[in-house]
Amino acid sequence: MKLAFTTLGCPDWDLERIIKNAVENGYNGIDFRGLLGELDIYKLKEFSSNVKETVRQFKEASLEIPCFSSSVKLVTQSQEEYDRYIEELRQYALLCKEFNTPYIRVFGGAIGKWKREEAIEIAEKNVLDYLALVEKYNVKLLLETHDDWTDSRNVRELVQRVSSNHFLVLWDIHHPYRTIGEKPETTWDNLGEWVCYTHWKDSYVKKETKRGYQLCLLGEGDIPLPDIMALLKDNEYDGYFTLEWEKKWCPELEEPEIAFKQFSKYMKNILI
Numbered sequence: 019m020k021l022a023f024t025t026l027g028c029p030d031w032d033l034e035r036i037i038k039n040a041v042e043n044g045y046n047g048i049d050f051r052g053l054l055g056e057l058d059i060y061k062l063k064e065f066s067s068n069v070k071e072t073v074r075q076f077k078e079a080s081l082e083i084p085c086f087s088s089s090v091k092l093v094t095q096s097q098e099e100y101d102r103y104i105e106e107l108r109q110y111a112l113l114c115k116e117f118n119t120p121y122i123r124v125f126g127g128a129i130g131k132w133k134r135e136e137a138i139e140i141a142e143k144n145v146l147d148y149l150a151l152v153e154k155y156n157v158k159l160l161l162e163t164h165d166d167w168t169d170s171r172n173v174r175e176l177v178q179r180v181s182s183n184h185f186l187v188l189w190d191i192h193h194p195y196r197t198i199g200e201k202p203e204t205t206w207d208n209l210g211e212w213v214c215y216t217h218w219k220d221s222y223v224k225k226e227t228k229r230g231y232q233l234c235l236l237g238e239g240d241i242p243l244p245d246i247m248a249l250l251k252d253n254e255y256d257g258y259f260t261l262e263w264e265k266k267w268c269p270e271l272e273e274p275e276i277a278f279k280q281f282s283k284y285m286k287n288i289l290i
Contacts, residue, residue, distance in 0.1 A: 021281070022048060022258050023040070023049065023274075024261070024262050029054075029055065039274070040081055045282065046081065047084040047260075048081060049087055049260050060113060084120070084258050090106055092124060093126060107122065122152065126173070129166045146180065158214075162188040164193055168193045168194045170208035173187060186212045190217040191241070192219045213257070219236070219241075219262050219263070220240075221239045222238075261281040265277070
């Protein structure tokens with residue numbers, strides 16, 4: 019089992035502390051979604067002028083960066099937004115080359131004023147443009163089951179239309195189940211052949227909250243985590259199990275040193 023956490027869970031930690039904690043808790047990788055308040059990490063010296071030193075630190079710690087979690091969306095609302103995402107992908111693709119990272123996470127994005135079919139057409143066009151950029155670096159884009167793209171039927175339609183082995187799926191095991199009540203078996207039946215990376219979180223219904231649910235440590239909610247693990251194991255999934263602890267967006271959550279340690283222990287226990 020390959021374990022990682024996203025840096026969304028430790029927004030106040032510097033690079034040294036992140037690496038140290040990952041090693042101490044038996045992680046194999048770190049998925050970057052920001053560093054010290056900057057989401058676009060390629061703007062920081064650790065991932066620009068000092069990138070070679072950061073590569074060295076990861077090698078010495080025997081850690082990987084399996085994925086860079088970008089802010090890129092497939093459904094764009096303007097030319098300015100499209101241009102910004104093209105540049106973001108270019109920067110992350112260059113980092114993928116430095117760290118031998120295979121994946122960049124992208125969002126489907128809000129459909130907004132578009133009808134579903136129109137949104138799929140826009141997403142398809144943009145994906146093809148994005149792929150023309152990242153394929154030169156042998157990087158694959160992962161569409162996350164998130165926002166207006168939690169229904170696996172819509173994700174499947176887009177992936178099939180694009181039909182590229184450089185456009186695959188990141189299954190956030192929480193969102194389809196919690197937000198639209200989709201059974202994990204249904205998600206896998208629709209998307210399993212393209213799933214190569216997973217995000218993990220747990221929650222329970224809490225209607226008085228803005229989201230309608232409360233995130234919590236794994237095993238303290240009612241997401242069927244052991245069943246999902248068994249499903250992945252039965253289908254010989256060999257990708258990463260990545261904790262997406264949303265501390266940056268939800269400061270009331272437990273501190274990262276608690277969550278990261280608990281996730282590592284929990285996942286190893288339910289694999290048995």
